[in-house]
Amino acid sequence: MNNKQVQVGFMGNPNCGKTTLFNAYTGANLKVANWPGVTVEKVEGSFKYKDYNMKLVDLPGTYSLTSYTMEEQVSREYVMSGGVDVIIDVADASALERNLYLTLQLIELGRPVVLALNMMDIVEKRGMEIDLHRLPEMLGIPVIPVSARKKKGLDILMHAVVHHKDREEITPVIHHHVERELESRHAHDHHKEFAMVYSDEIEDKIDIIKEKLKVKYPEMYNHRWHAIKILEGDRAVTDQYPVELPEDFKCDYEKEIINEKYNFIDEIISEVLVNKDKKEASTDRVDRILTNRWLGFPVFLGIMALVFLLTFTLGDWLKDYMSLFISWVSESVQAGMTGAGVNAAVVSLVVDGIISGVGGILTFLPNIFILFLALAFLEDSGYMSRAAYVMDGIMGKVGLSGRAFIPMILGFGCSVPAIMASRALENRRDRLKTMLVTPLMSCSARLPIYVLFSQMFFGEHAMIAAYSMYVIGLLMAILVAFIIHLFDKRKAEFNLLIELPEYKAPSARTIAIYVWEKVKDYLTKAGTTIFIASIVMWFLLNFGAGGYTSDITQSFGSAVGRVIVPLFQPLGLGYWQIVVALIAGVSAKEVVVSSCSVLFGIGNVTSQAGMMNLSTALGGMGFGTLNAYCMMIFCLLYIPCIATLATIKRESGSWKFTGVCVAFQLLLAWFVTFLVYQIGGVFL
Incomplete structure (x- = not known):
């Protein structure tokens, strides 16, 4: 018997568990985030059900089929194209009233629709029940209770899909009207x-x-x-x-x-x-504090501070062990190559260039792991959409929707998906403004810079110094948006429509998928971009006009850095080594750390001994606490990495806008760092 193909489109409101259900069938390692605007493109997967090849398409979360946002446009164009055999409308059973609006619109399309009632466990927990006989009577479509997280009801849902795909007769609708x-x-x-x-x-x-x-x-x-x-x-x-x-x-x-x-x-x-009103949901009680008009924002800052505290303290404890391992690898490779009589230049390339550069970045893997673990917990628990809701009032005053805060929060992880998430905004002008300010948020790639310089120069206040970068980035993004809003003649009013999902215990599988994807990206970057950048940096610092040289002051890197130094002198960063590290950081922000390792010839710059040697070298040049803080601020605000710039170009479709972003962030970084250094110099 030939296998038949059935194409199924997964649709639903944001936060209904649609992508989790999709993953349960396909096993795809996709990001399952608990706020709207993440799944901004359709994602395909497949599996075999009995004699059918099921092709599943996970469409962006949407509240309706009216094309207001890019999410709605993608979903509507797909279901109207005729390529879908059956639509699975995934609805949050605990918020049935809000989810049924999309259901009615899908039914009106006239295509086969199966309603999957997800999160039934929350309905039961709240002491409510849903009449699963009356609901399909009133809607005229099959209604199947499922649990995406517990993988319950999956077979019966596909059974309904297969038997509903070729329906020609109208299902009797019993209204009793x-x-x-x-x-x-x-x-x-x-x-x-x-x-x-x-x-x-x-x-x-x-x-x-x-x-x-x-x-x-x-x-x-x-x-x-x-x-x-x-x-x-x-x-x-x-x-x-x-x-x-x-x-x-x-x-x-x-x-x-x-x-x-x-x-x-x-x-x-x-x-x-x-029993709709049988008892008050725990979510409502918690939201009285977390979304309170006065407490919401301080609570948000407190939660992010706690996240950073864990990232800094627990991550640093684990980082020390990673540093010992990298040091052992470096020493072993150097001893082995030297003993084998390998050329000194090749030994330097491998040990001082590759291992020192890539190893220095891998040392921060525990910090990155803790950061993404904490963010994944907040996302899957249902808190992140509250952050957008809390920020709606502030964002509205600076000319942006509260929905724009979602890409900004994503920016704490990585600017690339954050820029892509701007598609959730309704019009192009808002998307461009959001793309302009989102790179000002402290992405995880900047974390190694903060950790390194704050630990070397701020002692017991290192965590506070590093955390201040996150606050400054957020405040600068809001300030820039406000200034743009003042000069924007076409001011718009925003009404935030966002789902506030039930709080729930995060899924271990969902968190594991999220964290693994982020760690894998970090490792991939270390094995590609940073690997290449470390080799290029080694070459620039070990070769000059006369060929290979052990005197770094005679290298190409030194020559380039000295030409640009005068521009950085007023910022407290007038050292050619620092300038070269910042230039290298355009490839990827982590490269700033690996470049310092190569520039100052320190094998494992992130170890206690390495940081002591680097701080001594910098101190001998006159580089102190204020200079370190200015270095962190400049790294926070200056040009985003190449991958982010490429994403801005793709999402905006404009080289001109991408160029504006580059020029704007360079000028902003220079001006703010200049103010901090000049004012700070008066008091220090």
């Missing part, structure tokens, strides 16, 4: 044909538009859905399918149609949700 059915003036009984039935006034207009569409576009799929969208004034549909209507015929019923959908949802909830 006796009075409304008797009062209806329509010749045909809409209440038995459709789940969502509008008032007679709207239904009359739908019928008129539908007949016009049938005449002009006889091959159109689902004339009723297109008629509804035209009546709503949906620009995408009206532009693609223009139709002549009577002069006095108005197509501005979007609010009325939305209201009638929610009225029907209220009716559904009243019939299918039992």
Whole structure:
């Protein structure tokens, strides 16, 4: 028997567990984040179910099929393309009222839909029950309870998909609208044909538009859905399918149609949700503090401080052991190569260039691991969307939506996915503003710089000095957005629509996938970008006009650094070694640390002995505490890495905008560092 292919589209509101369910079927190692705007592109996976090859497509989380955001556009274009056999609408059963709006829109499309009720355990925990017999009666589609996290109900859901994919007859809809059915003036009984039935006034207009569409576009799929969208004034549909209507015929019923959908949802909830108010959810009690108008922001800062404390203290304890291992490897390789009579230049390349550069970065792996572990915990527990909600008021005052704070939070991890997450914003101007300020957030690549310089120069206050970089980055991003807003003539008002999911115990599997993906990226960067940068840096510092040299002052690197030094003198960074390290850091911010190791000829710069040798070398040059703090600030604010710049170019589609970002961040970094050094010099 030949295997048949079934293409299934996974749709649902953000935070409904859609991607977790997708992973449960495909085993794909995808990021499962607990806030909207992460899955900004469709992701495909496949598996075999009985005699069927199931091709699954994980679509961006969306609240509706109205194309306001890029997420909604991607999802709508896909389901309208006709390539999908069945739509699995994943709904958070604990927030059924909010999730059913998308369900009704999907049903109206006329394509096979199966409703997967996820998070039923939360419904039970809250003392509620859902009538799983009445709900499919009212919607006219199969309704299957599942648990994505516990992998329950997966087989029955696919069973429903396979048996529902070729349905041709309309599933009977049982509304029990006796009075409304008797009062209806329509010749045909809409209440038995459709789940969502509008008032007679709207239904009359739908019928008129539908007949016009049938005449002009006889091959159109689902004339009723297109008629509804035209009546709503949906620009995408009206532009693609223009139709002549009577002069006095108005197509501005979007609010009325939305209201009638929610009225029907209220009716559904009243019939299918039992014990809705039996007890208050623990989420509501916690949110009284975490999303409080006055406490929300201080709590957010406190949580991020705790994250950084763990990253700094626990990570440093583990880092010491990693440093010992790197030192052992370096000494063993050097002894082996020297004993084998290998050329001194080759030994220097391997030991002082590659092992010193790459090893210095690998030493910070424990810090990176702790940081991403903490962020994964916050994401999967449901807190991160609260951070966007708390920041909505502040962001609105600086001309950005609270939704823009989501990419900024992502920027604490890596600027590349953070820039990509700006797609969740509704218009291009907001996306560009968000892309401009997001790189100002302290990504994990800057963490090794903060740890190294703060530990060398700030002693017991090292953690505070390093944490201040995260606060300064956040404040600078908000300040820059505010200044842009002041000069923006086209000021817009924002209404944040964001799902606040139930708090839940984080999934060990989800956290493991998230952390492994981030650690793998870090290791990959160490094995590629930093490896190459370390070799290039070694070459620049060991070769000059006269060829190979052991005198670093005669190298190409020294010559380049000395030319640029005057520009950095007013910043307290007027040392050619520091300038060369900063230039190298454009490839990847971690390279600043590995470059210092190569520049100062210190084998393991992150060990206690290595940091002592580096601080002694820097101190001998006149580089002190204030200089170290200025170094950290400049690294925070100056040009983002090559990968981030490439992402900005791809997302903006503009070399000009990318160039503006580069010039802007260079000037901002120079100006802020200049102020800190000049003002700090008065007091220190």
